Amino acid sequence: MGVRKAVIPVAGMGTRLLPLTKSQPKEMLPVVDKPAIQYVVEEAIDAGIQSVLMVTGRGKRAIEDYFDHSIELEHELESHGKLDDLHAVQRISNMIQVYYVRQKLPRGLGDAVLQARAFIDGDPFAVLLADDIIDGPTPCLVQMQQVARRYPGMVVAVMEVPREQTSSYGIIEGTAVVPGVWEVTGLVEKPEPADAPSNLAIVGRYILTPGIFDAIEQTEPGKNGEVQLTDALQAMLPFKKVYACEFKGTRYDIGDQMGLLKANVALALKRPELAGDLRQFLSETLETIFD
Incomplete structure (x- = not known):
């Protein structure tokens, strides 16, 4: 399956990180x-994606500005001979190539993905959640x-979580095909530990057709009035195979305070120019x- 387009939903309000995300x-x-x-x-990009659609919401203008040209800044850097900064x-x-569409109401991940229909135009595509940084030897x-x-x-990324975190x-739920790959036979959104069919949790990466x-459009809103992508995938199981890939790498949930701190420390320690001083400081x- 050739995948050249990706959707990155960025409309969430970041309430788990308030007040830090009040204005950012x-x-x-x-x-x-x-x-x-x-x-x-x-x-x-490393996976060969050629164009990205970001599904935005109110207060997300900083993302659009970041990936746009800043003519004044580039001119300032060039005129002062700061060519390394200019090139960066x-x-x-x-x-x-980045495109944007607005999700006008916070109606869940399924609804955010639905906003990409015209952009996808019949192609298979990836969905990457911006909350999740996944660091590994292979993207x-x-x-x-x-x-x-x-x-x-279709393929979803999964990882094992403690059973008490399944909610x-x-x-x-699935049948092992080869080590690290399951054919999915069922999906449940945020089950209580006693009701969870496994401890294999979907994280923020999908390859979809x-x-x-159509499945999302026919999916009724669930908790908090949100349309869940998991429910739409469950509805497609009789017609389309879904596989789960247990990725090799470490996932950092940067929508959470501890996840954001861990990501900063762990990724800084992988930088040769920072690792020595950071290790000494931590020690x-x-x-x-x-x-």
Whole structure:
């Protein structure tokens, strides 16, 4: 399955990070030296995505400005001979073709994906949630594409979670095909631990086919009046195979305070120019606290 288009929903309000997100989109919060959304876009590019649609909402103008050209800034950098900075800024604007559509009401992930129907225009496509930075030896979306080529159908990324956390995720039921890949036989949105069919949780990566749009339109809103993508996928199971890919890598939920802190520390430690000083700082800080 060739996937060249991606949808990145960014309309969420980021309430888990208030007051930090009161005036700043959570997707623009810094992780080391670039906003979280850039990591997700770079993953899409590494997987061969050629164009991205961002589904935005109120208060998200900063995202559009970030991926646009800043003529005044570029002129200022060039006139002062700051060519390295100039090239870094221009690279962001030129990294991929980005389009935008507004989700006018917060009606859930399924409704956000539905806004992409005209952009997708009958092609298979990826969905990447900007809350999730996934760091691994191979980009998560590349791993999923490998599964999609071997097992035609739709693909969701999954990871094991403690059973007491199943009520925070969409959970799959499935039959193992090969190690790390399941044919999905059922999906449940945020089940209580006692009702969860497994502890394999869907995280923010999907490869979908255009039939998902009809399924979303026929999906009734669930809790909080939101249309769940998980419910639409469940409705498609009799007609379309869905596979689950347990990705290799570490997922950071940057919509959560601890996830954002972990992402900053872990990714900074992978940077040679930062790792030494950061390790020393962490060591000294821990000694001070526990002395």
